[in-house]
Amino acid sequence: MVTAEQVWEALEGIPDPEIPVVSLVDLGVIRSVDVEQGHVHVELTPTFLGCPALEFMKRALEDAVAGLGAEPEIEVVHDDSWSTDKITPAGREKLRAAGFAPPAPRLVQVQPHVHRCPYCGSTDTRLENLFGPTPCRSLRYCESCRQPFEQFKTI
Amino acid sequence: MADRADTLLALADDELVIGWRDSEWTGIAPMLEEDVAFSSIAQNEIGHARAVYELLSDDADALAFDRPPGEYRCAPLVQLHLLDWAHTIARRWLYEVADEIRITALRDELPVAAKIDREEAYHRMHAEMWHERLQDEPRFRDAVSELWPYALGVVLPEQRAALSARVGLEEVEAVERGVFDDSFAALHEEMTMVRRSAPVGAQW
Numbered sequence: 001m002v003t004a005e006q007v008w009e010a011l012e013g014i015p016d017p018e019i020p021v022v023s024l025v026d027l028g029v030i031r032s033v034d035v036e037q038g039h040v041h042v043e044l045t046p047t048f049l050g051c052p053a054l055e056f057m058k059r060a061l062e063d064a065v066a067g068l069g070a071e072p073e074i075e076v077v078h079d080d081s082w083s084t085d086k087i088t089p090a091g092r093e094k095l096r097a098a099g100f101a102p103p104a105p106r107l108v109q110v111q112p113h114v115h116r117c118p119y120c121g122s123t124d125t126r127l128e129n130l131f132g133p134t135p136c137r138s139l140r141y142c143e144s145c146r147q148p149f150e151q152f153k154t155i
Numbered sequence: 156m157a158d159r160a161d162t163l164l165a166l167a168d169d170e171l172v173i174g175w176r177d178s179e180w181t182g183i184a185p186m187l188e189e190d191v192a193f194s195s196i197a198q199n200e201i202g203h204a205r206a207v208y209e210l211l212s213d214d215a216d217a218l219a220f221d222r223p224p225g226e227y228r229c230a231p232l233v234q235l236h237l238l239d240w241a242h243t244i245a246r247r248w249l250y251e252v253a254d255e256i257r258i259t260a261l262r263d264e265l266p267v268a269a270k271i272d273r274e275e276a277y278h279r280m281h282a283e284m285w286h287e288r289l290q291d292e293p294r295f296r297d298a299v300s301e302l303w304p305y306a307l308g309v310v311l312p313e314q315r316a317a318l319s320a321r322v323g324l325e326e327v328e329a330v331e332r333g334v335f336d337d338s339f340a341a342l343h344e345e346m347t348m349v350r351r352s353a354p355v356g357a358q359w
Contacts, residue, residue, distance in 0.1 A: 132195075135195040
């Protein structure tokens with residue numbers, strides 16, 4: 001019989017379709033996993049509501065659960081429970097290592113110098129464009145190492 | 156007081172149609188940054204529409220695309236086919252100010268409203284940035300004045316005094332929902348084309 005721990009472990013292997021350096025577990029979009037008599041109920045919260053990858057994520061979750069020999073039941077929860085603060089510390093470090101600035105925590109996002117360059121670590125960075133390649137990213141420029149970089153928006 | 160389902164349908168239709176109109180700048184905005192911004196904003200707005208349609212129906216696509224044009228509840232502001240940047244920015248700014256007022260009013264009863272609002276914060280920053288830049292330009296001011304009666308039609312009558320205070324213009328007679336711009340039929344035709352032409356049983 002499959003256990004919740006096995007399910008979490010399997011889900012950790014599913015990359016985010018748009019930012020594959022992090023898994024769906026790193027991203028914090030798996031709200032809960034409940035296992036009951038071979039049925040696995042997973043609650044998934046979207047990052048941005050217009051995220052085109054949602055159906056793709058749902059199917060990847062179904063496949064991962066089915067791969068464990070259990071019956072998947074994936075529920076998409078449209079409430080306010082996900083924010084960028086849900087990204088795990090491991091997920092933040094993976095983002096940074098890939099040249100992708102992790103989001104500033106919600107509590108401090110309005111203060112100056114909270115956006116850190118993922119390459120050199122300087123906080124001397126400026127906003128280039130509020131929007132980027134996907135709705136969840138902004139474009140910033142590092143004044144210190146003169147490198148443009150993508151910033152995960154805080155929401 | 157308007158009926159709740161109608162308020163939500165009006166909200167979803169506004170978000171769908173403004174998303175569609177904003178996406179018309181994809182590829183042709185006056186600068187690359189705006190091309191990217193309008194495309195992202197459009198994607199967010201359509202995502203918000205989907206989230207609200209899903210609250211109203213088990214089949215969000217059917218609700219979004221299977222109604223005849225006359226049954227849409229979108230405000231005339233979002234229907235306008237604007238080909239001029241001053242008007243486009245004036246509408247973005249007016250729409251975001253109005254949208255914040257009505258979304259905030261829904262926060263207690265609608266769990267998804269808070270999430271929508273946190274995404275809209277970036278739309279407001281974008282609109283405010285343009286508003287600051289253009290507010291002394293006569294072309295922009297004229298566009299705001301011209302669209303102001305339309306903006307009032309986005310919010311409920313009891314929310315109009317608040318909108319008026321935020322925008323800094325006196326309340327006038329609103330262009331209400333239920334009126335359709337001449338360009339709306341063509342927009343509807345384009346918007347529903349993929350769904351109408353998909354073969355029976357097609358999966359996405």
